[in-house]
Amino acid sequence: MSFAAQVKIPATYMRGGTSKGVFFKLDDLPERAQQPGAARDQLLLRVIGSPDPYAKQIDGMGGASSSTSKTVILSKSTQADHDVDYLFGQVAIDRPFVDWSGNCGNLTAAVGSFAISNGLVSADRIPENGLCTVRIWQKNIGKTIIAHVPITNGQVQETGDFELDGVTFPAAEVQIEFLDPADEGEDGGSMFPTGNLIDELEVPELGTFKATLINAGIPTIFLNAEDIGYSGTELQDDINNDAEALAKFEKIRAYGALKMGIIQDVSEAVSRQHTPKVAFVSAPKTYTSSSSKVVEATDTDLLVRALSMGKLHHAMMGTAAVAIGTAAAIPGTLVNLAAGGGARESVRFGHPSGTLRVGAQASQENGQWVVKKAIMSRSARVLMEGWVRVPGDSF
Known part of the structure; x- marks a missing residue:
């Protein structure tokens, strides 16, 4: 043979x-x-x-x-x-x-x-x-x-x-500039595909949640941590070892994708795991990161936890960071409100591994929010x- x-x-x-x-x-x-x-x-x-x-x-x-x-x-x-x-x-x-x-x-x-x-x-x-x-x-x-x-x-x-x-x-x-990060190519549509800064996202058997649905960096569904039973200080093991929680997030992600127009039926979400992302936000709190470093509440403007490919990410996806920075720059989104509200051109958020700063400049043109650039540093x-x-x- x-x-x-x-x-x-x-x-x-x-x-x-x-x-x-x-x-x-x-x-x-x-x-x-x-x-x-x-x-x-x-x-x-x-x-x-x-x-x-x-x-x-x-x-x-x-x-x-x-x-x-x-x-x-x-x-x-x-x-x-x-x-x-x-x-x-x-x-x-x-x-x-x-x-x-x-x-x-x-x-x-x-x-x-x-x-x-x-x-x-x-x-x-x-x-x-x-x-x-x-x-x-x-x-x-x-x-x-x-x-x-x-x-x-x-x-x-x-x-x-x-x-x-x-x-x-x-x-x-290495400084990275994401130019015109809103509106994800093939999916078309505006930065906010429903036209709203905050939507009521209905998820059968789970309930209705306030959500900011945004196309910037990568299509992302933002939720309030408290609305889904979390504090915003969670680390990977708190969620990734909980099969029921992961199934809940995937169902939310599927119905969010449907509301954003990314898919036409919730069954399509299983073959599109990379997008959209689902994340939850909260006001700053003190927590211990996955490296045992204490992140003080005063070190951040807000806390964000995001899932990628069905699991809580150990830090933060770069494209999701662009979505965070963009949403934070627009008064009235869940991300902006978690950070204290008002106008801002940068935000430092806490994630499971520590903190990250991302900048974005937002403005309104013809009644629509636009972001010309989002900036962050990586290596x-x-x-x-x-x-x-x-x-x-x-x-």
């Missing part, structure tokens, strides 16, 4: 923000995986080690969490005035599914670094020392992102003293580079 040999594919394993994933150049992929479709999805599933009924991804590069089950495909940009096209694939852990419906804001921090180091940014745009401005076209959502990557002696600088809660070691700061680092190997008959 003969078996297919393994194939080698150039790849880089990178941390970006509080996530990590496998990065590829588009033209390094096997030819049949250079186009969207089953071959590409099967390849990425095998690289990451999914689907895995044990939910450990032992036979792949995944790390058994939504934050570490990620893939990125990059190429020279086809868009004018952009350097690199960025395509993100969120790989399910226990199902044979790659979700292409949204961006990963955390891994965005690594896109600029990878693009510079791998020849996707023109040499004349890279300073010998200083900041390299990388213009990124985010293909999943059709948006422009600007990354300011530090350069030392012509090379990407990865080490530094910038500390990011949720990441153990300090690194170089990124190459963990390993070389080749990944997968059986030749697996895709």
Whole structure:
């Protein structure tokens, strides 16, 4: 009996923000995986080690969490005035599914670094020392992102003293600008798809909840923590070990997606796990983070907990942080009210691993709220580079 040999594919394993994933150049992929479709999805599933009924991804590069089950495909940009096209694939852990419906804001921090180091940014745009401005076209959502990557002696600088809660070691700061972050590409519609800053979200058998439904960074459903039986200080184990709670959040997410017009029937939510996100907010409280650091109530403007791929995130998704910053800047949303209300251009929120500051400038144009830019700082680092190997008959 003969078996297919393994194939080698150039790849880089990178941390970006509080996530990590496998990065590829588009033209390094096997030819049949250079186009969207089953071959590409099967390849990425095998690289990451999914689907895995044990939910450990032992036979792949995944790390058994939504934050570490990620893939990125990059190429020279086809868009004018952009350097690199960025395509993100969120790989399910226990199902044979790659979700292409949204961006990963955390891994965005690594896109600029990878693009510079791998020849996707023109040499004349890279300073010998200083900041390299990388213009990124985010293909999943059709948006422009600007990354300011530090350069030392012509090379990407990865080490530094910038500390990011949720990441153990300090690194170089990378500032990310999300331009026109509202209105998520394929889904169309306005920043607030229902036209309301706060909606009454009816969820059969669970009740009716006040919710802010927003398209900014990534479609997100914000709830008040107290309305759903939480304080806002919860850590991962408080929710992720509670099957009933996870089922409750998934049902809320499905009906929120329906109200936002993202899906046409609640049954479709199961095949669209990456979007929308569901999060809950509360006023500041003192709590102990997952690293045992005490976060004082005075350290934050509000508390936020968010779920990704069906589990409470260990820190905060970068795209959800954009949604938080945007909603906080608009008086009257649940996020803004939890932060004390009124106008603001930045917010520092508490998450399970600590705190994060994000800025956004909102204004009204023709009676509609618009946000031109959301800004936050992350960091990124190459963990390993070389080749990944997968059986030749697996895709």
